[in-house]
Amino acid sequence: MTTMTETSARFREFKMPDVGEGLTEAEILKWFVQPGDTVTDGQVVCEVETAKAAVELPIPFDGVVHELRFPEGTTVDVGQVIIAIDVAPGSGDAPAPAAEPAQEPVEAASQGDGDAPKGRTPVLVGYGVAESSTKRRPRKGATAAPEAAAVAAAVQAELNGHAAPAAAPAPAPASAPAVPAQGGAPDGGRPLAKPPVRKLAKDLGIDLATVVPTGKDGIITREDVHAAAAPAATTPVAAPAPSQAAPSQAASEAPAAAVASGSARETRIPVKGVRKAIAQAMVGSAFTAPHVTEFVTVDVTRTMKLVAELKEDKDMAGVRVNPLLIIAKALLVAIKRNPEVNAAWDEANQEIVQKHYVNLGIAAATPRGLIVPNIKDAHDKTLPQLAAALGELVTTARDGKTSPAAMAGGTVTITNVGVFGVDTGTPILNPGESAILAVGAIKLQPWVHKGKVKPRQVTTLALSFDHRLVDGELGSKVLADVAAILEQPKRLITWA
Known part of the structure; x- marks a missing residue:
């Protein structure tokens, strides 16, 4: 039932296992540990819900939690790494295990015509995953996309449970606004949003491309999605500042949301699990x-x-x-x-x-x-x-x-x-x-x-x-x- 990989002598990764009946994915309901916690072999670290039942997952080795790769409320494919463990704490600094491309929580708009990376493909539990033989080529363009960098920093901070550090402003052409005026997709690409926000938009039936972002560097917030779901007002009202809640708080919020015309008359409940x-x-x-x-x-x-x-x-x-x-x-x-x-x-x-x-x-x-x-x-x-x-x-x-x-x-x-x-x-x-x-x-x-x-x-x-x-x-x-x-x-x- 358990599956893991070794990224170095110090760090080991634990993947979402196939908990039975050939299920291909599971939703992380609750984390019982946080980064910095000590875990022992056989200790339950999280509870996941499959299409059939809720199951507790034990960790198969000792160590200290280095990183939780997904927040609560995220649906994860079997074979994806969900937690990284430092099995040799106190042995000095060591490079942290790199997250898999398939687990990148936020995708920025395409910047040029560079080749798309070939991510790892989940396979049967116990057999690991195949590494792509083709490495990602650098994206074209003299400047790294500031939106992508800001989103990556925000997501990493979210996974670590604290607010994102302020990103250094990057120069932009005078003719191009920093935040799109209509919708959340910069330059016609994919809108910028964190996983819980994407999930909320999906649950409410909201197209993120139509949402006006108010977050830093054009990131769509939960408040932006709720504002888009609310009845249209004659005068646009600015959305509140983005929430700084930890991932567990954001992911644990109730998925049901009222969608009304003048008053709350309907409730949409996502059908899952x-x-x-x-x-x-x-x-x-x-x-x-x-x-x-x-x-x-x-x-x-x-x-x-x-x-x-x-x-x-x-x-x-x-x-x-x-x-x-x-x-x-x-x-x-x-x-x-x-x-x-x-x-x-x-x-x-x-x-x-x-x-x-x-x-x-x-x-x-x-x-x-x-x-x-x-x-x-x-x-x-x-x-x-x-x-x-x-x-x-x-x-x-x-x-x-x-x-x-x-x-x-x-x-x-x-x-x-x-x-x-x-x-x-x-x-x-x-x-x-x-x-x-x-x-x-x-x-x-x-x-x-x-x-x-x-x-x-x-x-x-x-x-x-x-x-x-x-x-x-x-x-x-x-x-x-x-x-x-x-x-x-x-x-x-x-x-x-």
Whole structure:
């Protein structure tokens, strides 16, 4: 999982690793260290969010933090260096490791027709990256671009967590203004802005080329972007002075921003990370697998009595017992009685792949979005083991510590929409799975029991399945078996 490079005997670099499932990028959520901090082998230095989960990254060697290459809130490709460590502090001055061209936070406008540098290309973790054999040629022009120099100084200062030093003014032609009057692109090139500002503009849908910069040497500030997003005023108002906040402060500001016409009536929230992955997966599933959903309403009074009894059972001490536990066990028994439902569709080979194991997914709502971790080999677990696995799954998801591996390889899923007070729904299949069971709210309702109308605990179940794999008869049998077990939970013994 870890990957590093050695730039000298003194400095070592740690790259963004592939944290699993072939993910190509991750967002740095939080740094736990700052330049000058001492770190030890195995110490967690940052938390990153992939398209599937939040993951803590440990450093694989001892030393002192020399440089954080990216601020919080930055999305970094796998293979890019994120932190440099001085592994021999106190050994005298040594040249710092140079940042990779691909990591240059701000790009200035092109100055002439010199060849573009060939940056390093991220490759598989553990194999490092290939250095380009072609070196960057000096850009043409008698003077180095003052804007580029100022931006580089500002960015370096931002990465180091302090204000940028004032750059020495460079001579400019009398006919050329120091700051563009319209937009932030000097001489028609790329506008000058720091990474958090570029991200903010992207989130708000603002073209930086249309933003009037007010920062030093024509750099666009956050205030400039917010001003461009605000309703147009009859008289232009100068933006405030650029903020001197540290990178962690700038990157941690909420990405959502109000975009209004006269008053705040809309909020734009960038879709990324887990939410983006789930959205893409659900669209792919809905328009790839032909969904069929069946419903059944069932009296679960006896199941609720069993739950109450199990809570007092000494064999269940220390584990959480709730209706979901019995429902999960009922679904596992139903799959055992109807194993053909536990399958997957192999589009490439045009085959149905029947699974002889059940990785039971449990849909969990978290602050980062809906995730579906699964209990590996749930079919082999006893009731106490299943209860313990469910408790651990829920706790890990709530704390945002679910790993990508925990969400891979699911076969069927349960989604408990009843916790929100709704009767049921038509759930969409988790990609690659054959079925998903939605459980509605358990309510006291009038029910005909032994020839009389009595108040009973009742719920509605909904089973969605892939009609390429599961026909109506098979789907109906599975749903009917789950309902029968919940109505008469002693069938957990007679049918198991």
